[in-house]
Amino acid sequence: MPIKTHKYTNGEITVLWQPDICIHSAICFKGLAEVFDPRRKPWIDMNQADTERIIDQVKKCPSGAISIIEKKN
Numbered sequence: 001m002p003i004k005t006h007k008y009t010n011g012e013i014t015v016l017w018q019p020d021i022c023i024h025s026a027i028c029f030k031g032l033a034e035v036f037d038p039r040r041k042p043w044i045d046m047n048q049a050d051t052e053r054i055i056d057q058v059k060k061c062p063s064g065a066i067s068i069i070e071k072k073n
């Protein structure tokens with residue numbers, strides 16, 4: 001079965017979220033709630049923080065459910 005993936009972009013980078021891998025640790029929410037807010041739809045809003053902060057927070061995800069694709073120029 002293919003792994004479900006949702007994509008969220010700010011034009012510079014794209015965050016991929018794989019809900020079946022997410023262990024709902026809320027580390028992303030506690031660390032950067034402006035971007036990662038499960039009470040909102042869509043729950044990831046890429047316009048609420050700069051790219052560096054989003055990359056730093058994605059690196060802290062314990063399950064690898066969120067990852068980054070960087071846009072190549």
Ligand code: SF4
Pocket residue numbers: 021022023024025026027028029060061062063064065066
């Ligand atoms: S940090 Fe990763 S595993 Fe935890 S809620 Fe966020 S996406 Fe899911």
